Amino acid sequence: MLDLDHFAIAATTLEAATAHVEEALGVAMQPGGQHPVFGTHNTLLGLADGLYLEAIAIDPQATPERSPRWFDLDRFAGAPRICNWICRTEDLAATLTGLPVTAGQAVSLSRGDLRWQMAVPESGILPFDNLFPALIQWQGPHPAPRLTQQGCALRRLILSHPEAEALRDMLELNDPRVVFEIGQLGARAEIDTPHGLRQLA
DSSP states (O other): BBEEEEEEEEOOSSHHHHHHHHHHSSSSSSSEEEEEETTTTEEEEETTTTOOEEEEETTHHHHHHSSSSOOOOOOOOSSOOEEEEEEOOOOOOHHHHOOOSOOOOOEEEEEEEEEEEEEEEEEEETTTTTOOOEEEEEEESSSGSSSOOOSSEEEEEEETTTTTHHHHHSOOOOTTEEEEEEESSEEEEEEETEEEEEEEO
């Protein structure tokens, strides 16, 4: 069984990714940190119900220990946008073995005192044109309780793909907030904020 953990907004710089979220939602992001293995860094926003979102980008001051980078960031171009969604599992190895697609190999990662494993494909590219969720297993504390709540809650995460139904059917995910739509590749989030319902894409 999978649980929605968080989702990520990428840009060519962290400043651009952070500004994209702040302008769309009208709230401030919090500092995150560096991911030495992939040479990336992030900022964070706590959401209700134990969720959060992250703005992420390549850290120009870092040399990655492994490449290609996760979230297909080496090929990222264009405007800031939702690049990936991440689902949590209690047994990453068993989940990967049971999937009908190759979702990557478990990579041990850290940021400060946080520790986790994430499935990362050797190419950096997830199935379904990167719309397949990145799979994570936390090994210790979860970051969400540390984040300041600013009155934001995910109403819907809408995932669009020509084969959206096939993607939905292979995931053991029972979360009405995650909606699969047949259509052009893309993702968008509807988020309740102190300023009303806002869209983030």
